[in-house]
Amino acid sequence: MNVAEAVGRALAACGVEAVFGVVGSGNFHVTNALVAAGARFVAARHEGGAATMADAYARMSGRAGVLSVHQGPGLTNAVTGIAEAAKSRTPLVVLAGEATDRRSNFHIDQDALVAAVGAVAMRVTSGEEAWGRAEEAYRIAVEQRRTVLLSLPLDVQSQPCPATPGSGPATPGSGPASRWAGSESAAGSAAGGAGTAAPVAAAWPAPDGGEGDLPLAAEVDALTRLLAEASRPVFIAGRGARHARRELEALADRTGALLATSAVARGLFRGSPWDLDVSGGFATPLAAELIAGADLVVGWGCALNMWTTRHGSLVPADGQVVQVDLDPAAIGVHVPVDLGVTGDVVAVATALTGLVPAAAGYRSAAVEGRIRAEGRWRAVPYEDQGDGGRIDPRTLTIGLDDLLPAERVVAVDSGNFMGYPSMFLDVPDENGFCFTQAFQSIGLGLATAIGAAVARPDRLPVAALGDGGALMGAAELETVVRLGLPMVVVVYDDEAYGAEVHHFGPHGHPLDTVTFPPADLAAIARGYGFAAVTVTREADLGGVAEWLKGPRDRPLLVHAKVTRDRGSWWLEEAFKGH
Ligand SMILES: Cc1ncc(C[n+]2csc(CCOP(=O)(O)OP(=O)(O)O)c2C)c(N)n1
Ligand SMILES: [Mg+2]
Numbered sequence: 001m002n003v004a005e006a007v008g009r010a011l012a013a014c015g016v017e018a019v020f021g022v023v024g025s026g027n028f029h030v031t032n033a034l035v036a037a038g039a040r041f042v043a044a045r046h047e048g049g050a051a052t053m054a055d056a057y058a059r060m061s062g063r064a065g066v067l068s069v070h071q072g073p074g075l076t077n078a079v080t081g082i083a084e085a086a087k088s089r090t091p092l093v094v095l096a097g098e099a100t101d102r103r104s105n106f107h108i109d110q111d112a113l114v115a116a117v118g119a120v121a122m123r124v125t126s127g128e129e130a131w132g133r134a135e136e137a138y139r140i141a142v143e144q145r146r147t148v149l150l151s152l153p154l155d156v157q158s159q160p161c162p163a164t165p166g167s168g169p170a171t172p173g174s175g176p177a178s179r180w181a182g183s184e185s186a187a188g189s190a191a192g193g194a195g196t197a198a199p200v201a202a203a204w205p206a207p208d209g210g211e212g213d214l215p216l217a218a219e220v221d222a223l224t225r226l227l228a229e230a231s232r233p234v235f236i237a238g239r240g241a242r243h244a245r246r247e248l249e250a251l252a253d254r255t256g257a258l259l260a261t262s263a264v265a266r267g268l269f270r271g272s273p274w275d276l277d278v279s280g281g282f283a284t285p286l287a288a289e290l291i292a293g294a295d296l297v298v299g300w301g302c303a304l305n306m307w308t309t310r311h312g313s314l315v316p317a318d319g320q321v322v323q324v325d326l327d328p329a330a331i332g333v334h335v336p337v338d339l340g341v342t343g344d345v346v347a348v349a350t351a352l353t354g355l356v357p358a359a360a361g362y363r364s365a366a367v368e369g370r371i372r373a374e375g376r377w378r379a380v381p382y383e384d385q386g387d388g389g390r391i392d393p394r395t396l397t398i399g400l401d402d403l404l405p406a407e408r409v410v411a412v413d414s415g416n417f418m419g420y421p422s423m424f425l426d427v428p429d430e431n432g433f434c435f436t437q438a439f440q441s442i443g444l445g446l447a448t449a450i451g452a453a454v455a456r457p458d459r460l461p462v463a464a465l466g467d468g469g470a471l472m473g474a475a476e477l478e479t480v481v482r483l484g485l486p487m488v489v490v491v492y493d494d495e496a497y498g499a500e501v502h503h504f505g506p507h508g509h510p511l512d513t514v515t516f517p518p519a520d521l522a523a524i525a526r527g528y529g530f531a532a533v534t535v536t537r538e539a540d541l542g543g544v545a546e547w548l549k550g551p552r553d554r555p556l557l558v559h560a561k562v563t564r565d566r567g568s569w570w571l572e573e574a575f576k577g578h
Contacts, residue, residue, distance in 0.1 A: 400544065481528055
């Protein structure tokens with residue numbers, strides 16, 4: 001057995017079920033070894049797509065993602081997706097060949113490249129350490145929620161190594177956990193954390209919550225007091241709480257808290273009568289009113305960043321703000337907090353439920369009635385801007401929400417359009433919404449939907465893209481067709497980089513660099529093997545209804561020519577962050 005084969009086998013033995021990538025000579029053998037050991041390989045057409053597919057797969061499946069790329073340009077192509085994953089604390093193992101000979105065209109400093117975007121760099125340097133190093137990379141990814149590059153130098157890959165694990169560096173603990181619970185503490189700590197080949201200590205938290213995840217008694221006492229005193233508590237759950245619906249709902253029921261999420265945890269409380277949906281730029285007017293009116297906001301595994309708090313306007317000015325997070329470095333990074341509690345959300349919420357007195361809190365028949373009547377964007381009146389030649393994106397999205405089955409997984413790209421699907425397309429739960437926006441890159445939306453679709457074959461995947469992001473990621477249209485995914489791709493086409501148009505247009509700047517002639521996106525999609533409909537008015541959605549009737553043997557692209565006179569309201573918020 002050689003090193004490449006051992007690394008593939010070791011990762012498969014860790015529980016890896018799916019690998020995304022683009023195969024070249026430098027990752028051919030390791031990828032085939034994973035496949036031979038039972039993993040599914042999903043070939044992308046561009047490494048940028050592959051990285052985001054692996055990221056989205058990890059987010060929606062709760063399993064570690066694995067990406068396999070060629071040395072040098074295979075890795076540089078993947079860097080945007082790697083940055084998104086690292087900032088999001090997605091457990092992701094990136095396998096890359098490595099040309100260590102400086103005379104090779106493929107040579108670059110791979111460690112420096114990924115360290116610059118917050119990933120951990122490791123490599124296999126001998127046959128003896130192949131098994132252990134692969135398992136170590138997997139462990140760091142899963143247990144520290146990091147994105148890890150495991151470089152496989154070409155000359156090392158072919159070296160012989162033991163046919164079974166057991167030699168080489170010690171592999172602490174029992175077997176690595178195959179599932180993980182994410183945390184949203186990303187941005188700050190990933191940037192400041194170990195960005196280089198950190199030596200692996202045996203001191204990672206136990207997969208099912210070791211002592212390191214338990215909160216301090218004093219912090220729990222302080223939060224117990226704040227909850228007991230609060231009359232209008234609101235919980236905002238983030239990525240680090242996506243595994244904790246039951247415990248958070250139990251505590252909210254006891255304390256009378258209303259429930260909201262950040263965008264990345266959207267859907268977590270679906271079905272609860274106290275669910276306000278997303279807090280922040282995408283919040284309904286009612287949610288914004290109720291959150292701003294809270295006297296206690298508790299962020300659970302939630303960074304409480306400028307998006308989730310609308311630049312701080314949704315945290316109560318004269319109330320209390322608390323943050324509960326696994327990572328003490330994440331507390332207070334974005335907004336000042338009155339109390340930080342370090343610990344796992346499940347552990348903290350469970351401890352508190354046994355301590356706090358029962359109270360009605362923010363919950364009343366009147367509030368419940370208002371949430372029922374006004375709690376969703378589609379209940380908010382608007383004046384339709386459609387003119388027959390272009391459809392109002394709200395009308396488009398509400399129409400799609402009515403047509404598409406409820407069991408769906410929605411992925412959203414970046415741009416002016418992004419709020420429409422994020423606000424008007426309902427999702428069944430937290431695994432029905434995949435939001436790869438920590439790096440705010442355009443062009444990742446389609447690949448996000450593919451990774452989510454692989455993770456959730458039971459759900460209809462929906463990719464919501466702008467025309468700019470759709471064309472940037474278009475190579476993966478072929479992947480959707482080849483994989484036979486029953487996907488609906490919706491393109492909000494304004495023939496422009498609308499975000500830039502609405503940012504700079506009002507100031508009288510020339511816009512030629514950010515506007516484009518019409519492109520027949522439906523024809524482009526058909527060329528890839530999609531079915532396609534062009535939508536300029538509501539009646540055209542009949543084409544979507546027809547496709548939904550079946551047999552759905554090819555994916556559908558909805559080319560929606562959307563009204564474009566105005567920028568969106570959440571975009572105005574976003575520009576405050578530039
Ligand atoms: C990789 C990358 N390049 C450029 C940008 C800057 N940018 C942000 S939104 C946007 C326009 C996106 O256009 P489109 O996908 O059509 O969506 P729209 O804004 O028109 O709704 C651009 C270019 C970015 N965020 N990421
Ligand atoms: Mg556009």
